[in-house]
Amino acid sequence: MSTKSELQLMLKKFGYDLNPYTSKETLTNLLRLHSKALEKGINVPKMNDHELRCCLNEYNITAGPVINHTRAVYQRKLLEAITNENSEGADDEVEGNDDEFHTPPIPGDGMVTRSGKTLFFNAQ
Numbered sequence: 855m856s857t858k859s860e861l862q863l864m865l866k867k868f869g870y871d872l873n874p875y876t877s878k879e880t881l882t883n884l885l886r887l888h889s890k891a892l893e894k895g896i897n898v899p900k901m902n903d904h905e906l907r908c909c910l911n912e913y914n915i916t917a918g919p920v921i922n923h924t925r926a927v928y929q930r931k932l933l934e935a936i937t938n939e940n941s942e943g944a945d946d947e948v949e950g951n952d953d954e955f956h957t958p959p960i961p962g963d964g965m966v967t968r969s970g971k972t973l974f975f976n977a978q
Contacts, residue, residue, distance in 0.1 A: 861878060862881060865888070868899050869899025870884065870929060871925065872884070878943070879943025883939075891932075896909075898929050898933055899929060903920040903921075903925070906928055913935035
């Protein structure tokens with residue numbers, strides 16, 4: 855059994871650039887789906903942007919522009935379509951501070967704006 859960092863490194867070597875917070879279970883699933891796609895002769899991470907988009911279209915997956923920020927998402931969607939399986943594992947892990955963020959209650963006579971300021975209304 856591999857550690858999370860070993861799985862990330864292995865997938866990176868294949869050409870997948872994944873979020874560092876991707877769960878270990880999801881990484882394991884992606885590695886398995888990658889192997890199944892290779893068995894079908896499809897090497898998803900070796901596709902250029904145009905090839906990836908065309909292949910997504912062949913599987914009736916609507917795709918926007920393939921750029922650095924969207925490539926991993928589209929690779930994952932394509933792997934799922936090729937194998938007819940879901941890659942989702944456990945929820946993505948949040949590393950770091952264990953303190954939870956709590957939204958303060960909104961007073962009954964106020965409203966919180968996007969900037970976080972509370973506006974109060976005088977009910978008369």
